[in-house]
Amino acid sequence: MSTGGWAGKIIRVNLTSGKISSEDTSKYQDFIGGMGIGYKVLFDEVPAGTKPYDEANKIVVGTGPLCGSGVPMSSRTNITSLYPGNDKNLVTDSHMGGNFAAFLKYAGWDAIIIEGASSKPVWLRIEDDKVTLEDASSLWGTGIYNTTAVIGSTMGKESCVAAIGQAGENLVNLAVIMNGSSHSAGGHGAVFGSKKLKAIGVKGTGSVKIGKDKKELMDLDAYVMKEIVGANNQHVVPSTPQPWSEFVYENSRWTAREGLTWGASEGNIDTGIAAPGDVNKVGYRTMKAIKDLGPVAAKYTVRMGGCQSCPIRCHAQMNIPQLEQYGVSPYAANTCMGWFSPAGVMFKGTKDQKEEGDGNMITRALGSQLADDYGVWCNYGSIGRDFQYAYESGILKNVLPEEEYNSIPWNLLEAGDPAFLKEFYRRVTFKEGEFSHLGDGTYHIAKRWNFGADYWDTKKYSMWSPLGFPKHHASDESYQVGAIINCMFNRDAQSHSHQNFISSGLPVDILKKIAEKLWGSADAIDPPANYTPMNQYKAKFAKYGVIRNCLHDSLTLCNWMWPLTASPLKEREYMGDTSLESKYFSVVTGIDTTEEELDLMGERVFTLHRALTVKEMGTTDMRGQHDLMVNWVFDIDPDKKPFTEGTIKMDRDDMQLALTMFYKEMGWDEKTGAPTRATLEKLNMKDVADELAKLGLLPA
């Protein structure tokens, strides 16, 4: 093993026997950490056919070598297990930021492998080398906030707690594991619940060692902070005209400007001119509060916040006194979907209370607190869209018993009164009645309630896959590239590598210049709603997107910021630095590694994901049975043709060609999209190839 980065040990806890043991991380070094460890454990140890809530399912909570080292944006926890949101029982990852991952490293651990199932509620207590299972009977039935407070008073205020709420306990498929007051990982909460594992508390007094000289690491940090890092999602252009920028991009998350303040802070702190190069202003660049909650939110913003080691601060921390009328705290924190999902549930709109836009803000803040405390997940916003479809199509009225239907305060929903959210999340969390099946996930609910083809085939509902997951920066934003990436995983794609680059705010001609340097041709990207047929450069771009995503979740770095493909500096011609992951990896671990070598490790992790999916589905036919898209992708804009200006409509043959070209880039079988023996062996995974051969799952 190396001299730096990894803690070197992994906790294995068997909840059936109560046995806790320590394993050497070096066994997984080829797979880096986090996601890579998760896939390897699932491939080797969980038999095909296992169901998410079976005792035989395992759940791996992992970090990587860069986590905790102080590398910017590096406190990500990657959680890998089988996913209950559809009937295929496939592997997925859920991710959370916050402090948990870094704290686990400081306690001396790279990952936790959880297996078996306890017969009574327990929580896992980690204090450096001391790891114990504690009785959680008194915590069972408690929300995440109180659970954290109780464990915090037991372990000490300096501890960090990852917990499930009542949703996870009650085996609601859409449930989270959350740490801190706003960092949740979606889809595996009920796997914890099925194992009667309420929480993991961690505190550590150890260190993450640096393989090379500390100065090299600090110099890299200074370079990133001065020249490379942008705002949230690596947007590199400001949202309003700024003296330092030649461009403006309205949708940019670089919102800092004079007069935009953290309005509820002492002294009304101004985000000001946060120009590139000013390292003490980086944290003011992104005032996510106004992006997620509207302009009215500025004066309710206490500060911005976020994860350990991250200078960007994308989680808005609010003080909204109006929340108290709903029986919750006025203080709320979240980012992105945490705020958006409740607004999706209130699809009839929200009524303002005192000033323009406050109804929307209050709705989001109330809903985020309810969902976070109960630990309900949204399937990337689908829970609201599923509800909307069922309500508006009249299905809900048919499937709910009359008494139950009449017990739901529809008047609150219709009137845009956020109090409706209390009913909504409570019913889902406690599995009250037929209505609560909305928490089963789209795939199950669509089957159970017999959703029509219009649900799947209308863009409004955002579905991407017949497996029941929605689009997440797909063909509607980056055409074949987004489409390929959205087909690859077993839930909504968690990859932002491609999206962050194309939405960085730079004009398309500059993006094209960067694309030419990185992927061989400016044709790798298209201007908005004016895209061209598939080409090999798009395949290379898509591959970059996916394998960097896998690298980040293994290292672990935040893929909502990394890779830093563009930069805010004109003198760099806006070129970011794609070698940074490998440079940080070399300095932190002490193992000299080139960009190409590290990318190959990402390819290994992603190919293992594919092998695992093949194994779990029992077929090599990934093209025909897995890499599927619903019809709106191809049938939207009926009077327009693909490849013409003004449409995002895709072409069916061209998309099949896109998959073929991508499979080829990955070295997978071009017909089926399954990994070949040659590729698996090239990636040092002969054992995986042998296992697939044994199961008859290697392509001919």
Add this chain to the structure above:
Amino acid sequence: MSNNEKKGFLDKETTRREFLKLSGKGIGGTFISLSLLNLLGCTNTNVEEVAAFPLAQGVLIADRARCTGCLRCETNCSLANDGKAMPYISRIKVSRNYNFGTDGPKLAYAYADGAFGNKLMSPETCRQCAEPYCGKACPVGAITTNEIGARVVDQAKCVGCGTCTKACPWTMPTVDPETSKSTKCVNCGTCAANCPTGALRIVPWEEVKYAMRKLGYKA
């Protein structure tokens, strides 16, 4: 950092309160006892003459309203001073108060300091006391004053007994369990230079005294 922001550091009620907070006991009113001012290095007499420890040139002060809890100062401090990322021995303490403030979880945590409460962070810094409790308590005299006046741990002398940790009213010095040597702030400024929101600054004593006097404190 603009001049306005520099000036603002000690004008903030919460910053002052945090800075003056003594082991959980807040300081109320406009008058601070002489002993506390002594502790902070502010006296009516010429401190330099009477102090056993020459006065530090400055003191690290955190503006809690600007602190976003990124914890970069903790890794930067330990990287700069120890060559490893180790928040436990960071000389500035933010993470230990992250969720529930300096007092830890209470029944009414939802309204108290911290991420689970009013969202305010509680960064704790060394006061570089005029009469440092840590240095005076050290049984082997390992805490001395360096060329810029900071109270520093002489690694060769330190026996890792932890007396300084207990003696400091704010529990700032921390014995590194990996080396069995104590660590404390040396006023190197790394944390302040790299704080992404400019929440930290090494403020010269003259400015501290001036600000205190302006606010009606005897300093």
